[in-house]
Amino acid sequence: MRHINVLILSTFMLFSLVAYAQHDTHEHEPETTHEDTSAHDHLQIPEHAEDIHGAAHEEKAFNASEMIMHHVLDNHDWHITDIPSGKDAQGHTTYTPIALRLPWIFYSSRDGFVFSSTHDLDAKNYLVYHDHVYALKAGAVRPHADAHGAIHLEKEEWEAYKAENVDASVTLLDFSITKTSFQILIIAALMLWVFLSIARSYKKNTGAPKGTASLFEPIIVFVRDEIAKPYLGDKAMRFTPYLLTLFFFIWFSNLLGLTPLNSNIAGNISITAALALLTFIIINVNGSKDYWVHIFANPGVPPALRYSLMLIVEVVGVFTKPFALMIRLFANISAGHFMVLSLVSILFILGKGGKSIGGALGAMPISLLFTFGIYFLEFVVAIIQAYIFTLLTAVFVGMAMESHDHEHAHEHAHAEGDHH
Amino acid sequence: MELLVPELGLFFWTTLIFLAVFLVLRRFAWKPILEAIHEREHQIENSLKEAQAARDEMARLRSDNETLMKEARVQADKILKDAQQMRDQIVKEAQTAASDAATKEKEKARVQIEAEKNAALSEIRQSAAGIAVEVAEIILRKHFEDKQSQEGFARQLINDLSKN
16 A cells, blocks of 8 residues: 555655655556557547646645545556656656556346456457446547556546447446455465464464464354344354354454555455445344334334334334444545545645645655554554454354343343443 | 445445355355354363362362371370370379388398398297296306305395295
């Protein structure tokens, strides 16, 4: 993750900061080095190119929200940084991105499953724009791209192009391994490595845990004794493996999300939605008879309400529990990243993208102090959110599995509220 | 808005990878780890229980020992005391016996002395009586050889008798 790079660089070297800021502004400029491809002149804006080039440093100095969204959202490239690679004809520095190009995998109602690199998509008549894939109509013209394959269009231009050339009748389901799903693979590999090696160490060593095992054993025991057992009772051992996987998956994700070069995945709503859906399935698959009776015929309410208002409330309640889980994790983790990125951005805004070293110096104490504060807070949030998600999953599953007498059902429901 | 809309592909991969990790870890990591931890906890619990039992046993043995020691000491005291008593008694008996014997011996001696003395006395008396008779005979013979003096003596005797 580049914001971590920024953090490290800004801590030690002001000049690196300035260089970074310059390159960031450069990145968003239209490149003007491709006069040779004149086939799509109407899509290019060559008459403005010089102006924009000249004005770019003043106008598009630094767009914090753009940078932040770029970092937080998923991407089909694993972009690490750009390095200066030389000068173009106008004497501007050109940059070569250091990035991992991840493959496109999608289902298209036109071609079935497509597995392809970004470049090969052109031959199959697909277009990648702003990290989305579009199916082009047969014989459609492609918009002009720069040396790195980036397309620069104004919003209206894109809308016009889309209406004319994109085949809206083709359904596309994007299953690509993106930056975030690649990160999940890394976390999966890390978890398998860590816990399988721990499991091996337990086979050899029956005494006190050693090494990695001694680091994780208290946490494993905590999940078993403080999360699974109190809420799942005698069924605890059945759910402990799932709760452990869930806890460590979220915690590892959050921790890796705080380290350089890694992407933050729990701040992505697709991931939290998938985890919440699994919780939803577990709750409802394990729901006892009482659980369903409570939803569809709550015995503690008069019949008139039971089959009207309460039914709606209870059915909505079934969905709000996992929905809250999804939103809570996503919001907590992404909020932390927004904070860190915003605080780092103060440097660039007050430093005017490297032109005002005084501004950057002035902003540095505040920016760095707050960034460090939030950053370390995020380490705490990382484990707290993993704990809360796992705990609430155990609580919800435990509540759904509970069976109780109908006479006491109503009081019980109240007591439960206090309990959990 | 893009931030808040789940993407199908990512959703799909998350579910797939997460479930795969879960299934692998459940079978090959969590099961052995949880079992090992459980077993160790059992072992620790048992060891603690055993240690407690051993400690109780030790305490019991120690208290037994103490009782035995105390009893032994009491017995030793008693034996000593008995011995002392017996010694005193023997000494006393010996003394009594000795003094009795001495007394008897003395008595015997006294009685013997008395008997000897009496015998001696009677012997002396007898010999004295004989001597007196012999002396008297001799005197009488001498006296009767002289008529004149006999008559004088008879006169003196009669005088004495008459005076009396």
